Amino acid sequence: MKDNKKAHDIFTKFLKNGKNRITPERFQVLDVALEMEEHFGADELYLQIKMNKINVSRATVYNTLELLVQCKLLVKRNFGDNIAKYESCFERKRHDHLVCTDCGKIFEFTDTDIYPIIDKICTESNFEFNNYSFNIFGKCKDKSNCTKQNENLD
């Protein structure tokens, strides 16, 4: 297991601050979330929890994931399929995604040039920045890399 102590501390502080209760279930959700592969769905996490023989209900998983987003241990993303995907951003660099519409693969990139643009727009629009999402949809040109799950294309 990774060193989740810092993450626990952040979550504890957040929960106390918001008069939310400190429950073992919430920390179990956090622990499993930090172990997940990137970009997991809420239900996927729930099933993983069941597989680990941990007894936490769906309702608690969904509820806790929202809390973890609020305290910025997780980010919530959407890659165009209308399923909420979560991703740890605990001790990770902010990044965005390229989504291949042929094979469904998701690639990460980091580009800081976008930050001043966001700053400018928020200032101009009198908007208090909280988060952003930036996805690029297209096709892997390197087709050896692209399994092309949708064979009905082209």
Added chain:
Amino acid sequence: MKDNKKAHDIFTKFLKNGKNRITPERFQVLDVALEMEEHFGADELYLQIKMNKINVSRATVYNTLELLVQCKLLVKRNFGDNIAKYESCFERKRHDHLVCTDCGKIFEFTDTDIYPIIDKICTESNFEFNNYSFNIFGKCKDKSNCTKQNENLD
């Protein structure tokens, strides 16, 4: 009714090109879509169609919307609530969105500085660009403007 002739022509050309059939239902969906307020959901469009006493099924609406996205008369968007939203981009300038997480309002902005960034990333990643999504989430600072539907905040 707006001048939908050009849009019809684009759709017709696209359908013929892909060996899709030209059916009256598809053009009825297009016409209602072009009349909709910005950012409508598929089911919302279906209900609007029913209200107009037009007889087109849900299946056809969902199917046709995908075709309209493919021929770039509509764009499909997602503002973080896992409901696919559509928006006409027929004779409209490309734009992105600020989403207020307090009141849910969505504001548009246009910023061309992002294009060279997208170009650069696609070139570096050997990616064939098709589309992108860029949303900024935050709060309207001008609270007189913000109805704050979520009174449980702060």
Added chain:
DNA sequence: ATTGCTGCAAAACGTTTGCACCTAT
């Protein structure tokens, strides 16, 4: 003791699918 959280199951919601019939080609 209070009130928020939990588990469970059912419901809700947007979306997709199966099938028989229809229609554009």
Added chain:
DNA sequence: ATAGGTGCAAACGTTTTGCAGCAAT
């Protein structure tokens, strides 16, 4: 004639909700 498209209803998968019991404060 024959694919492909349609309408309808049922199914699907994700997410939310209602409620009784439980547990953190």
